[in-house]
Amino acid sequence: MSVGFQAVQWNRAKLVYDGILLAAVAFYIAAFMGVGISLHPPKSQPEWIDLRIRAFGTCAFLMLTIILSIGPLCRLDRRFLPLLYNRRHFGVLIFFVALVHALSMVQWFYVQDAMPSLVTELMNMPAYGKFIGFPFKTLGIAALLILLLMAATSHDYWLNLLGPPVWKALHMAVYVAYGLVVLHVALGALQTNRHPLIPVMLASSLLIVATLHLLAGWRERAVDRGGGVDSESWLAVGPPSSIPDKGAKIVAAPGGERIAVYRDGRQIGALTNLCAHQNGPLGEGRIIDGLVTCPWHGYQYRLEDGCAPPPFTEKLVTYRVRVKGGGIEVDPRPLPPGTPAAITLPPEQS
């Protein structure tokens, strides 16, 4: 939660997350270098740098694959939610790993007094018209610039300045960066290095990421299809027992926006499914300490009126709920943010 803009708030969970992340990256780089040295001991400085280029390049690619899998994995299985909590630091670390890869490449040319060759390679305009022979380093540079933009705007300052919808749209550029990186490797290393692991790594990464997204998207479609017939009709949610206690059932309004119908014992309330922080899926959260808690970063709201508890200031759109024929119904017309709208069921209906 925030009271306007605040500097980065560190907590134990973030420190543990970052610690594990850094340790995993350090382990991967050390293992890659160790195996590389034992299989083909570098004999010169350029060969050492080449090994470092490959270690950091593959690390950045694997990290990009993992970070793109986190979102759909969390949709498919809640147990992956801890991975999502500090995903922004993960993204920033990917940028730095990719930066070391890029700087090592520049160093490789520098130590051999071959900087003009690098410039010639990048400025070879006729090559841009080819597929095989395309200056693949340009694709890597473009991806690195996208990662830089995302890392630079990952802070909550930019989230508050741009607003969650614009910020989220901007950060979807990670998909473009991923595509550029796949093609960077496909038109680069894949063309000259015959090691079978390179195509296997590229194809399996693409297959995993695409399959997870398609599966998660397919599952989401079912929720969106469940919308009511028109904006005036109340939406049927189901009997109170169909809503898990301290949890929510998500229904879609006719316009397609989702509504999270929460139950806390005998209290039923409906809030927008969009968290005020990053538009996270509020309906996939839980009620913790009597407050609706977003699964992404723990932003909390009161069920009765959608307001964050003092001193926090966020307010969510709420919806009217009623009981009809033993079932819960929601009015899809949104109420102004912070409007009390929850109801309490009589004991015999709970």
Next chain:
Amino acid sequence: MTRKHRSVHRALWPALALAVALGLGLALFLRPPAPVDAPRAASESPR
């Protein structure tokens, strides 16, 4: 995500995945044959 984000996401992903898969497939199909018994040159540009 808002409905608009979800719509963009659903449209972007399959298109991007197809384009990248096509690019990867072409890059594999069109890559030059491996030189016979040619060790990697020390001066080869790093990837």
